[in-house]
Amino acid sequence: MEKTLNNKAWFFVLPVLLLVAFSAVVPLMTVVNYSVQDSFGNNQFFWYGADWFREVLTSERFHDALIRNLIFSAIILAIEVPLGILVALAMPKKGIFVPVCLVLMALPLLIPWNVVGTIWQVFARTDIGLLGYTIDALGIDYNYVRYPLDAWVTVIVMDVWHWTSLVVLLCYAGLVSIPDAYYQAAKIDGASRWAVFRYIQLPKMGRVLLIAVLLRFMDSFMIYTEPFVVTGGGPGNSTTFLSIDLVKLAIGQFNLGEAAAMSLIYFLIVLLLSWVFYTVMTNAGTDKPLKGGAE
Amino acid sequence: MTDHATTAHSSLPGAAHSESALAARSRMKTGHFRWKALIPALYIVFLLLPIYWLVNMSFKTNQEILGGLTLIPTNPTLHNYRVIFTDASWYMGYVNSIIYVVMNMAISVAVALPAAYAFSRYRFLGDKHLFFWLLTNRMAPPAVFALPFFQLYSAFGLIDTHIAVALAHCLFNVPLAVWILEGFMSGVPKEIDETAYIDGYSFPKFFFKIFMPLIASGIGVAAFFCFMFSWVELLIARTLTVTDAKPISAIMTRTVSASGLDWGVLAAAGALTIIPGAIVIWFVRNYIAKGFALGRV
Numbered sequence: 001m002e003k004t005l006n007n008k009a010w011f012f013v014l015p016v017l018l019l020v021a022f023s024a025v026v027p028l029m030t031v032v033n034y035s036v037q038d039s040f041g042n043n044q045f046f047w048y049g050a051d052w053f054r055e056v057l058t059s060e061r062f063h064d065a066l067i068r069n070l071i072f073s074a075i076i077l078a079i080e081v082p083l084g085i086l087v088a089l090a091m092p093k094k095g096i097f098v099p100v101c102l103v104l105m106a107l108p109l110l111i112p113w114n115v116v117g118t119i120w121q122v123f124a125r126t127d128i129g130l131l132g133y134t135i136d137a138l139g140i141d142y143n144y145v146r147y148p149l150d151a152w153v154t155v156i157v158m159d160v161w162h163w164t165s166l167v168v169l170l171c172y173a174g175l176v177s178i179p180d181a182y183y184q185a186a187k188i189d190g191a192s193r194w195a196v197f198r199y200i201q202l203p204k205m206g207r208v209l210l211i212a213v214l215l216r217f218m219d220s221f222m223i224y225t226e227p228f229v230v231t232g233g234g235p236g237n238s239t240t241f242l243s244i245d246l247v248k249l250a251i252g253q254f255n256l257g258e259a260a261a262m263s264l265i266y267f268l269i270v271l272l273l274s275w276v277f278y279t280v281m282t283n284a285g286t287d288k289p290l291k292g293g294a295e
Numbered sequence: 296m297t298d299h300a301t302t303a304h305s306s307l308p309g310a311a312h313s314e315s316a317l318a319a320r321s322r323m324k325t326g327h328f329r330w331k332a333l334i335p336a337l338y339i340v341f342l343l344l345p346i347y348w349l350v351n352m353s354f355k356t357n358q359e360i361l362g363g364l365t366l367i368p369t370n371p372t373l374h375n376y377r378v379i380f381t382d383a384s385w386y387m388g389y390v391n392s393i394i395y396v397v398m399n400m401a402i403s404v405a406v407a408l409p410a411a412y413a414f415s416r417y418r419f420l421g422d423k424h425l426f427f428w429l430l431t432n433r434m435a436p437p438a439v440f441a442l443p444f445f446q447l448y449s450a451f452g453l454i455d456t457h458i459a460v461a462l463a464h465c466l467f468n469v470p471l472a473v474w475i476l477e478g479f480m481s482g483v484p485k486e487i488d489e490t491a492y493i494d495g496y497s498f499p500k501f502f503f504k505i506f507m508p509l510i511a512s513g514i515g516v517a518a519f520f521c522f523m524f525s526w527v528e529l530l531i532a533r534t535l536t537v538t539d540a541k542p543i544s545a546i547m548t549r550t551v552s553a554s555g556l557d558w559g560v561l562a563a564a565g566a567l568t569i570i571p572g573a574i575v576i577w578f579v580r581n582y583i584a585k586g587f588a589l590g591r592v
Contacts, residue, residue: 003418012413013425015406016469023466024432027443090334102580104339110572112544114529115565122352123345128558130348133364161342166587173584211588222436225529243438250442263439274434278427281589
């Protein structure tokens with residue numbers, strides 16, 4: 001759409017600007033402030049320069065949490081995206097089951113995150129949880145409190161349970177926007193099921209799929225509540241992701257300087273990802289008229 | 296979107312001779328129906344099992360929960376729910392959550408509406424940067440903001456009030472609402488605005504009488520997403536509250552650590568937090584995907 005140049009539009013944006021500045025810029029400035037100072041307690045602060053940043057960037061603890069988080073995000077994407085596409089492809093296109101499916105699938109998305117944690121904490125316990133009990137009955141020595149591998153599996157299955165529906169819903173929205181004519185043409189050409197998927201469905205889902213991947217990556221990159229409730233970051237530090245580590249550092253050990261420096265580095269990574277996301281979101285609209293369908 | 300699909304279908308040039316193709320297609324559909332339906336069915340079972348287990352537990356006594364595995368409560372009891380509905384420290388948690396969620400929803404949508412209109416209709420100095428900056432706040436990790444928020448709201452004496460949580464959640468909900476609304480508003484042709492001005496509508500009259508009804512579904516979706524993300528968030532809500540405005544999800548964590556063993560009440564409290572979400576999903580079921588794509592599917 002052609003937009004008119006009008007700088008008075010700023011007045012429309014002003015309320016948002018003030019509100020978000022109050023709740024984002026002021027706290028962020030506090031963080032910046034802490035990140036360059038050190039304290040002996042008693043609110044006595046002194047200049048510390050960039051030392052906290054150097055400390056965080058070279059600290060093994062930060063590296064470990066970062067790597068752990070990246071591995072976690074990679075596994076999440078590797079499972080949730082194909083599974084989401086599969087479910088979306090198999091979903092009925094019309095009929096009474098469509099709204100039923102949509103509502104039931106969206107259900108986990110609306111559960112408070114710590115309740116999600118609680119649900120899985122209980123569900124995976126070997127004494128009172130259905131899942132843990134079943135695994136135990138199969139003769140597998142499973143205990144997510146004791147074994148790092150089991151803790152990881154539990155947290156990953158929980159996240160798959162929690163967020164795969166997001167991928168499903170987005171892909172489904174992309175799929176129903178494909179006109180029937182495309183399928184009929186494919187049928188006439190004698191295209192195989194795989195060819196239909198590869199050359200019709202996948203390209204038409206491309207944009208929503210990209211949004212899904214970016215959203216899932218970013219949200220899994222800042223996951224806190226769910227693994228915290230289930231494992232508390234343990235056993236040991238095996239499920240301590242970036243956010244959990246940050247909260248431990250800031251509120252647990254009250255090491256404000258280092259926590260602030262870590263926050264800023266963390267935030268810069270997220271900023272970079274947001275920029276990718278922004279580019280995708282604002283540029284992808286250009287190919288719309290050609291493809292019709294969507295919107 | 297489905298409307299488009301049907302139009303495209305009926306205006307298909309080869310519709311006359313595609314009868315056999317259509318027949319083959321429908322045959323394929325029925326032939327594959329059973330195994331295809333199995334995938335969503337299994338997926339939904341996977342989603343519902345843990346929820347079923349929670350609800351199942353909420354109707355059991357603690358003895359039964361700890362005594363052994365029973366798939367259906369042998370002595371169904373409402374005791375756990377009674378505990379929650381008769382103890383103010385429990386049920387006030389729900390009231391607190393609802394209060395700040397609704398406050399946040401109202402604030403977010405109210406300030407986002409004019410801003411989204413500006414972004415969708417005008418170019419202005421720094422608009423792209425501003426739009427991007429808003430998005431970065433949606434993507435900001437709450438863990439980064441928890442402690443500075445506490446200090447900021449302490450300075451204003453707002454700790455343990457509903458408005459503090461509502462304002463703090465604006466950090467990610469206002470950008471979300473602006474993006475979603477902008478997506479919906481961009482779908483409304485600009486000619487409508489211009490026609491309204493020619494017809495002598497003032498801007499407020501145009502905005503409330505003509506424009507808002509046109510994007511009513513967008514407002515609904517934006518409100519839903521504000522509700523959703525404020526409802527599920529815990530870290531910030533817990534940091535900013537002590538007792539008077541404590542959300543239900545934080546009260547739950549407290550009870551786990553304090554008594555440790557009251558699984559029945561914990562399950563009942565958890566089951567009750569699922570209900571508001573389940574109700575509102577029904578109204579936006581066809582728009583959820585569009586909302587997650589920030590109004591741009």
